[in-house]
Amino acid sequence: MQDIIKQAAKDIFSAKKAVALTGAGISVESGIPPFRGKGGIWEKFDPMTFGHIDTFEKNPAQVWKILIKDLKEIIDQAKPNDGHKGLAVLEKMGILKTIITQNVDGLHQMAGNTDVIEFHGNCAWQRCMDCGRKIKTAEVDISVMPPRCQCSGILRPDWVFFGESIPMASLHRSQQIASACDLMLVIGTSAIVQPAAYMPVIAKENGAKIIEINPEATPLTGKISAYLVKGKAGQVMNEILKEMEQLI
Structure with a gap:
């Protein structure tokens, strides 16, 4: 070795x-758990459901509650x-x-x-789906689902969902x-x-x-x-x- x-x-x-x-x-x-493989996030959730942009656009609150909220808490603490x-x-x-x-x-x-x-993309930042403003994930208020921008637009992770192109x-x-x-x-x-x-x-x-x-x-x-x-x-x-x- x-x-x-x-x-x-x-x-x-x-x-x-x-x-x-x-x-x-x-x-x-x-x-930070991996998405794929043993112990990965996709063992708990169907990636083509909760990781797909169509699901997020139809029900952003559900995807935030089931997937993004927990991941935000992990990343907020990660060094x-x-x-x-x-x-x-x-x-x-x-x-x-x-x-x-x-x-x-x-x-x-x-x-x-x-x-x-x-x-x-990056989960350390959220992006407003209306105005495009970016906000640090650690600064996002998740007391209301889905979290919203100051313009009232829905915030989404600045990452690539399934169904989106790199x-x-x-x-x-x-x-x-x-x-x-x-x-x-x-x-x-x-x-x-x-x-x-x-x-x-x-x-x-x-x-x-x-x-x-x-x-x-x-x-x-x-x-x-x-x-x-x-x-x-x-x-x-x-x-x-x-x-x-x-x-x-």
Whole structure:
């Protein structure tokens, strides 16, 4: 294990234009449950019902009560863990340029990363469906359902519901960044949800080295990634940064 940590530290330290692709696994350590998989939110609720824009538009109060309210309370309390903080350190070092994330919790920005592409939007902010005003989720009054903007419009998470398209600007920029990087860290994602899962493929096809940090193997392992560092994101990032200190 220590040999692969040393290799990862060396590869990251040598990168000139590294990017990271992150998924729910990096935020689980901050107490945020994943949407998919064991213990995920979609085990409790039907995603095509409570996660669909049609349901929200027909009955926003119901979706707020069943899904968004509890998630808001979790995210309000969540703090960046060592995985998030480690990526922020890599940015400060000038190595990591951009994060492409499937997460909606805003923890990368809270940790200090400044260039974060959010494929699925952000639950840390709510958007008025009438005037478009954005309000921090932590500041939203949920004593009345559904919560409303000062213009009386209904507030909705600034995320992508099922039935909505990923912002084309985010997709195009992610493709451009993936094709131009020389190293991509794939952290906490099963790499099965498209189009995010295709970013490592684009990166590899353009000559980048792909390093996975995940507890288990994924469809990328042994095919797209150069190697897999098994473990939790926070612990692995701490070990990698410790090795990088020796290189410095």
